Amino acid sequence: MPAYEIEIILNRQLADCLSIPVFITDTMGNLIFYNEPAEEIFGKRFEDTGEMPVEQWSTMFRPVDEAGIRLPPDELPLVKTLQNATPHHKTFWIESLQGKNQKISVTSYPIIGRTGVMSGAVAIFWKSNDE
Template sequence: MPQEPIEMILLKHWASYVALPIWLTDIAGNLIYYNEPAEPILGRRFDEVGEIPADRLAELFVTSNPDGTPMSSDEVPLVVALTQRVPMHRVVRIAALDGSVRLI
């Protein structure tokens, strides 16, 4: 198994000390880490789930508009950020890993 880049090791270490929920993805959109404050939002501990490939994220976290209407994949903030290479934020509704629905 190849060694993880030092930048990623340091970023994960830093995120583990931050009190805000942090979700780290690589350039391909794979979920590579989320910190403890993000665990209640996503519905599972990172230690239980581990890294998640980008193609599985849409299956695991069903994303919709705050009113519950479906959101096309090109509207999802992570997809916009990765495809257009711009910062993106908006309120979305997710069905988390524990089955609960949350606005984030």
């Protein structure tokens, strides 16, 4: 298996140092790394799951809008970033592991290195205090 581009590796190393949840995907949306704070959102440890295909990890969330209506994937920041290689931001709700909706903000950005080619994307999750 070839090594990832260094901009992917460095994003993982950075995420590993941060206290906010960070997800890193490849260009297909497969989840290739999430840090310890993100493990709380998933309820799973990266060491246990390893990388996850998009079909698997995307079903672990139930993103909804203010009215509780399910958000289509195309409205999620990370999906938009993967589609058009630009940063996106959105505040919405996800159903927590306890069945309670948690208001979160997500900021996503593309990983585009010196070659100019997009090699993946990062999503940062910010928990909102007002629920």
